[in-house]
Amino acid sequence: MKTHIKELRARYDLTQETLARKVGVRRETILFIEKGNYNPSLQLAHDIAKALQTTIDNLFIFEDQ
Amino acid sequence: MKGKKEIIVATVLVAMVLLTLFSYLMGTGEIEFNQILLVGIVLILVALAMYIIWDKIKNVQKGLPAKDERIISINYKAGYYGFTAAIWSVVLIPTIIDIIFGYELDGGDISAIVVLISGFVFVVSYLYLYRKGK
Numbered sequence: 332m333k334t335h336i337k338e339l340r341a342r343y344d345l346t347q348e349t350l351a352r353k354v355g356v357r358r359e360t361i362l363f364i365e366k367g368n369y370n371p372s373l374q375l376a377h378d379i380a381k382a383l384q385t386t387i388d389n390l391f392i393f394e395d396q
Numbered sequence: 397m398k399g400k401k402e403i404i405v406a407t408v409l410v411a412m413v414l415l416t417l418f419s420y421l422m423g424t425g426e427i428e429f430n431q432i433l434l435v436g437i438v439l440i441l442v443a444l445a446m447y448i449i450w451d452k453i454k455n456v457q458k459g460l461p462a463k464d465e466r467i468i469s470i471n472y473k474a475g476y477y478g479f480t481a482a483i484w485s486v487v488l489i490p491t492i493i494d495i496i497f498g499y500e501l502d503g504g505d506i507s508a509i510v511v512l513i514s515g516f517v518f519v520v521s522y523l524y525l526y527r528k529g530k
Contacts, residue, residue, distance in 0.1 A: 348458065348460070351460055352459060352460060355461060355464070356460075356461065356464035356465070356466070357455055357460050357461060357463075357464050357466070357467065358455075358458075358460060359466075359529075360464055360465075360466045362529075363466065363529035366529065368528065368529030369466055369529045371465070372465055375465060
């Protein structure tokens with residue numbers, strides 16, 4: 332699953348570590364979500380969207396399988 | 397705080413394993429090849445466990461959690477693989493050794509092999525899933 336996390340982080344000048352601290356996860360978890368290697372829980376997706384002042388719909392690019 | 401407690405407990409466990417190993421080696425007269433092999437596997441497991449602990453310490457020092465939902469999920473998956481490996485090794489290892497070497501293992505040997513194999517599979521799959529991301 333692709334995401335817009337990297338672009339939004341850049342917009343708000345947030346590092347992976349800062350975002351990770353904001354949502355209470357490890358830095359690597361943010362990295363793997365950005366790379367599309369890890370699908371976060373709905374709660375974590377909500378927390379990331381909130382931290383980046385957007386919605387889950389705008390944050391993730393859902394592709395039909 | 398919870399993460400710190402886990403790190404302390406894990407460090408104490410690693411120290412106890414090393415101490416047990418040391419006292420076992422000191423109590424053994426001549427060390428046979430299979431003992432060297434077992435000690436080697438235990439040392440590899442200890443080294444991998446120390447890497448996991450070090451990784452947690454690194455995160456706690458940065459103010460990040462020692463574990464999050466991804467790490468918990470990895471733990472469950474690796475635990476499942478370790479458990480499956482334990483069950484299969486109970487059945488397969490004595491049979492294979494009996495067929496190939498014609499040697500019947502006693503209960504103690506089988507228990508030791510099962511613990512080592514499941515521990516090894518757990519740590520290896522944990523590290524693999526950790527690097528892969530899921």
